[in-house]
Amino acid sequence: MSEVSYKPVLVEPRALADLFLMVQADVRWAATEDAQDVSVTHIAPLDLACENAFAFLSNPKFREQLLRCRARVIALTATDFEWLQSQNIDATRSTFAICAQPYALFAMVAQRLYSPAAPEETSIHASAVIAPTAQIGQNVSIGAQVTVDEYAQIGDNVTLAAGVVVGRHVKIGANSHIYPNVTLYHDCEIGARCIIHAGAVIGSDGFGFAPTPQGWYKIPQVGRVLIGNHVEIGSNSTIDRGALTDTVIYDGVKIDNLVHIAHNCVVGRHTAIAGCAGVAGSTEIGESCMIGGGAMLGGHLKIADKTIVSGGTAIISDIKIAGQYTGIYPASTHREWERNAPLMRHLADLRKRIRSLQKNADDSSATQ
Amino acid sequence: MSEVSYKPVLVEPRALADLFLMVQADVRWAATEDAQDVSVTHIAPLDLACENAFAFLSNPKFREQLLRCRARVIALTATDFEWLQSQNIDATRSTFAICAQPYALFAMVAQRLYSPAAPEETSIHASAVIAPTAQIGQNVSIGAQVTVDEYAQIGDNVTLAAGVVVGRHVKIGANSHIYPNVTLYHDCEIGARCIIHAGAVIGSDGFGFAPTPQGWYKIPQVGRVLIGNHVEIGSNSTIDRGALTDTVIYDGVKIDNLVHIAHNCVVGRHTAIAGCAGVAGSTEIGESCMIGGGAMLGGHLKIADKTIVSGGTAIISDIKIAGQYTGIYPASTHREWERNAPLMRHLADLRKRIRSLQKNADDSSATQ
């Protein structure tokens, strides 16, 4: 591979004034020159930033990096800026954007800096197979080897990358971007400004079978998957269609890679679910929750708004009160684990013995 | 997205008499009219069912829903039907199908109701690439962008959806349905009436490497994956080919999404494996087992028939006796967890202290 070293992705120089106008952030400037004249060509981490970079400090733990940082523009809080001024160093080489939420400001500027120019005309690759009844919006980009089935509706400015398969009657809202080899099953709906990463599968059958003496009997899965606006879904994640009713992912939800959402789940607005997590059937996750990586949520649960489930944690009953919930066996050396873990099966016995000792002690002191 | 509300998937009205004739279920009728005249157009949950719906009650917990249910036909047990009669309400608007297993009856009726009409003729999309030596059965449907390699054998009535890749010498039994973007590696065999969901990978190399001073040395994986009849495999699941012998999935097995089955595993008849579970190499799972979501089974294990492994549970030794096995750290608030979890590393010490206290108490009482 290339030598491992920081290689910033450069774009055409963009005037800071324009970028900030777009993000409408509440920013105070500290600069030795007119901020109007400043322009940047890329984003960079504080410790590697060089000329023309836009960087940020949000965690005061890394304050020391300010002392050596050579970024053209640094977003930071007023507190961190005051600390820097107290250090008596020459900080005139950078322009400082002082704001309440440097990380959010950074995100907004970075998005504008790297937003691709919209393609100027509809581009549908000759190898794509588009059913005659499919409706294709304005300015849609369809890559090679794509398949769009009957009656699909593709909104304006949508991108379907190479190898995407769009089923019958699927609807995709405007400005959504579907990465390569994604499969969207029939009847599912994707909102506007969504991003679905490569290999994700939306709308496969839920895992529904009735037990019979002759084995499992499949329940037809006739619900859909409905996905709101501004949702992002990671690569190779899977969201199953509902059995009778729909599986619903509300606006602003962010789902990482290799996440499984089973049939009839509901995920509330602005909830984020990290990689390798799994949610069993019919569970309803509230709004603004954060589900950690590898967490497993059982079926038919209700999870309160603003709940945080730590990584690796299994949840098997409702969560009614917001807060952080954790349940992982803390790792130790294997030797230590071998000594302690078997006792997990004897905790009830240990408690019994303690009770018995206490009773004896109490009796003994009572008779003294 | 569309407004989130129940939107039943309707089919042409189907006469109940015909449907029940097909499923040959042992059903007693309670109806105010001749059941011969009843027809249904869809399935629906009890609480949302309306005119012409077929619904069921299998969990007595939801009995109350019967009181308001407007489904055309309701499958339920004799006990629940008696309860309903005792409620003194007008239940004449529905026809009742009284049977021992309402959920199984529902599954059977639903399957017949929604079984797609078989396409009338072979349909192979012009963009599909079929090797000249591949054998394609009668009435096969091959979608756009499909690849079928040399010597593959595709049985009658098989569907290969868009983007499927079928390797050399792969065999697929009659009536199987392979969803988009599935990859079947060379030499693997899929039985009849199987369903493989989008993005699943069958037959990738097992994870077999010999350690050497120069690093890992790959062991060629020359076994196959053999999959029986009536098996369903979820989206983006992976089943690795055997190293020397084969990985075998027997008849009637159901595997959910994002499940990993490693090389040389054997999964017995009618076993079900829920989403995000993983099975390490050479493990043999018996018949009619249920492996919960996110469960992890170690390598080279034998799991008895009819074993139930709870979700999120790690199994690291053989299970010789059927039953339910569980091993998850119960989640609590993070604060509570922080207080208790570190003590996991001191259980052996706690037991030692209890023993010492008991010894003292015993000594003390002996000397009194």
Added chain:
Amino acid sequence: MSEVSYKPVLVEPRALADLFLMVQADVRWAATEDAQDVSVTHIAPLDLACENAFAFLSNPKFREQLLRCRARVIALTATDFEWLQSQNIDATRSTFAICAQPYALFAMVAQRLYSPAAPEETSIHASAVIAPTAQIGQNVSIGAQVTVDEYAQIGDNVTLAAGVVVGRHVKIGANSHIYPNVTLYHDCEIGARCIIHAGAVIGSDGFGFAPTPQGWYKIPQVGRVLIGNHVEIGSNSTIDRGALTDTVIYDGVKIDNLVHIAHNCVVGRHTAIAGCAGVAGSTEIGESCMIGGGAMLGGHLKIADKTIVSGGTAIISDIKIAGQYTGIYPASTHREWERNAPLMRHLADLRKRIRSLQKNADDSSATQ
């Protein structure tokens, strides 16, 4: 499916002398005939090996199988060979290859035996879509329905199987093999002699969002994924591109199926990661580590070289000292678990009660 029985994959007979010359292993021969005359046609497990098979014994536990083994050649250690000689049986039907590491020898021989003959000329399927600016090396094989985007560089002897999507500016080193339906996002680099299995996704966006009052704000992910030489990645695994800097997988790393590596992770040389494991963002795993199946590593951690993380174990803090680390709740019957698991939430209380008892006992003995 085919009757389940051992069906060896045969190749043209290959002379043992040639094979061993290639692997340059330090082997002593014990044979009743000239080893020059021996040839083999396949590899096989000890217990199923028959005429013309090459087999090995590396675990003395299976020594007994030597007594009945009919393989043409058996690789084993001197100790095991001496044991066999002590058994007074006729072992003349096999040739014995006595060496220090029979498994490694087996791997090397097997690789040579099964290495496919290189295709003799460039083969690019007519349905593949190759951008005009892409650079294609010598002797490259490109399958059906493949897409190669602008400025991609494909090294000599590379195979891109059916349905692979190669993004802009991607580089793939010589002799690498990319299996069907893999997606390589723009700018990523794959080294030489790599194997990437079906459905894997390299370079999807990292899960990076800034929280704002209006919801999650996406951080553009402008780093790359850099993958070294001789790396193998399992089916449907995902490796995210870096946010600002790169995600780096060093030479010789082996990654199993359904593994998730988040943005900005670094995986050191010769580390192996088993199926269903997940690694959160910015974590650096050292060299020659072994991460077990389903293990979850938190973000921003540093894991020492040669660390072994057991399957199913969650790691949430740095590991500074090599060794094996474990943290799984040992499974028991569900009934036993129900009795013991709730006490996990009362460990701190149990310790308190033990302390109190000890204090009383100490006070009591002090006053006697």
